[in-house]
Amino acid sequence: MSVGNHSATRRGAAGLRLVLLGAPASGKGTQGQKLAQSLGIPKVSTGDMLRAARDAGSELGKLADGIMAAGKLVPDDLVIRLVDDRLAQADATRGFILDGFPRTLPQARALDELLERHGASLNVALCIDLPRELLMERATLRRTDVRTGQIYHLKYNPPPDSAQLVHRDDDKEETVRKRLDAYDTMTAPLLPYYQAKNILCHVDGIGSPDEVSARIDRVVQQFNGAGNSFAASNGPATSGNASGKDASTEGGADGA
Numbered sequence: 001m002s003v004g005n006h007s008a009t010r011r012g013a014a015g016l017r018l019v020l021l022g023a024p025a026s027g028k029g030t031q032g033q034k035l036a037q038s039l040g041i042p043k044v045s046t047g048d049m050l051r052a053a054r055d056a057g058s059e060l061g062k063l064a065d066g067i068m069a070a071g072k073l074v075p076d077d078l079v080i081r082l083v084d085d086r087l088a089q090a091d092a093t094r095g096f097i098l099d100g101f102p103r104t105l106p107q108a109r110a111l112d113e114l115l116e117r118h119g120a121s122l123n124v125a126l127c128i129d130l131p132r133e134l135l136m137e138r139a140t141l142r143r144t145d146v147r148t149g150q151i152y153h154l155k156y157n158p159p160p161d162s163a164q165l166v167h168r169d170d171d172k173e174e175t176v177r178k179r180l181d182a183y184d185t186m187t188a189p190l191l192p193y194y195q196a197k198n199i200l201c202h203v204d205g206i207g208s209p210d211e212v213s214a215r216i217d218r219v220v221q222q223f224n225g226a227g228n229s230f231a232a233s234n235g236p237a238t239s240g241n242a243s244g245k246d247a248s249t250e251g252g253a254d255g256a
């Protein structure tokens, strides 16, 4: 991975460098968008970047298209390069929220190396937990406005009449199942990885977007520019799978 003059990693401890973890449709995009707006730092979503590449008809997009439609993961080297290039952009100098990356241990190690080379590290790995049956419902009824990128849900967050909606190919029930399986196999191992670094925190994803957002805000406030001492103030977190819950889970449960 080439980092060159990587501006995103030259920020030292000035900004928040946060990874959003969680199974497909757990709410990473929705919460990442809110957090990015409130903190004034970019949300970097590898899923969004791959879909943009597909829609643009680039070589990467053509390659990724079939893989995504099958509910599988795009090869590590391709997404690592995407993130490397994206974090080099000026708007990432004050921090960033990574949504959907890293998704495998090699990706997590590559991200660490990228940051370490510039004397920086991740501050928080925040995992949104949700039971599998709710993940399925959230994915299959998701719709996105192509013009604004706004994420809606036909039941929980209905779109306005003016929205120009798309239904993601990989949100069909059978494909969602494969994506959930891929998460348990390939991505859940990141939880003990970040737990060992003392930066893992779980947030309960059940409840309205605003309720989940308030829980995430509390976690972020604990960070409060304290660098990697975040984990010490938040207590250790334990690992789990797509529906994992543990003692460090932030907030209570209420109907989705």
Ligand code: AP5
Pocket (backbone or CB within 6 Å): 022, 023, 024, 025, 026, 027, 028, 029, 030, 031, 046, 047, 048, 050, 067, 068, 069, 071, 072, 073, 074, 075, 076, 079, 099, 100, 101, 102, 103, 107, 138, 139, 141, 142, 143, 151, 152, 153, 154, 156, 157, 170, 179, 205, 206, 207, 208, 209, 210, 212, 256
């Ligand atoms: P990606 O786009 O990253 O998909 P994902 O991780 O599967 O996550 P989703 O976008 O499905 O869900 P989300 O957690 O963002 O939930 P959302 O906020 O939308 O990746 C797609 C594909 O690209 C992958 O399968 C893979 O092929 C490839 N890829 C991407 N990154 C890769 C990587 N690093 N390596 C390899 N391959 C990669 O919410 C879901 C729905 O629920 C919405 O309708 C929303 O309105 C609703 N909702 C959200 N919160 C609530 C709430 N609190 N209450 C009620 N409804 C809610």
